[in-house]
Amino acid sequence: MGSLIIKYMCNLDDRETVAQISENVYMQYFLGYSSFSNETPFDASLFVSLRKRLGLDAINALNQRIVELKVTLESPVEKVVDKTDKGSQDDNSGLDTTDKKDSPHRGTVIFDATASAQNIAYPSDLNLLSDA
Numbered sequence: 001m002g003s004l005i006i007k008y009m010c011n012l013d014d015r016e017t018v019a020q021i022s023e024n025v026y027m028q029y030f031l032g033y034s035s036f037s038n039e040t041p042f043d044a045s046l047f048v049s050l051r052k053r054l055g056l057d058a059i060n061a062l063n064q065r066i067v068e069l070k071v072t073l074e075s076p077v078e079k080v081v082d083k084t085d086k087g088s089q090d091d092n093s094g095l096d097t098t099d100k101k102d103s104p105h106r107g108t109v110i111f112d113a114t115a116s117a118q119n120i121a122y123p124s125d126l127n128l129l130s131d132a
Contacts, residue, residue, distance in 0.1 A: 018044045
């Protein structure tokens with residue numbers, strides 16, 4: 001079932017789906033693999049037998065259930081203030097576009113210190129010769 005979801009969400013054909021699953025560790029994790037494997041998980045002709053076995057009604061019911069779950073699990077969308085509405089404009093002159101009461105903190109931000117600029121002198125730098 002997971003491979004069918006990958007196939008239709010990524011808009012792939014049968015052979016390309018099998019190739020993507022064998023190359024992508026994230027897709028393998030989605031399918032329940034415990035570790036990465038380079039081997040093809042199954043033959044592409046398995047999709048044909050799955051479609052014949054399930055039938056059109058079962059596939060449509062599965063798609064409908066996935067859509068229902070997505071709608072119920074979606075978080076509410078934050079309100080955006082209309083910039084053309086003059087009555088709703090406050091002292092921020094349109095800079096604040098979200099309602100602060102409805103937007104709680106959702107976690108922490110982790111900054112990566114390894115991406116910051118460092119002043120390291122390399123042997124190919126010409127200013128090393130002038131400093132010495």
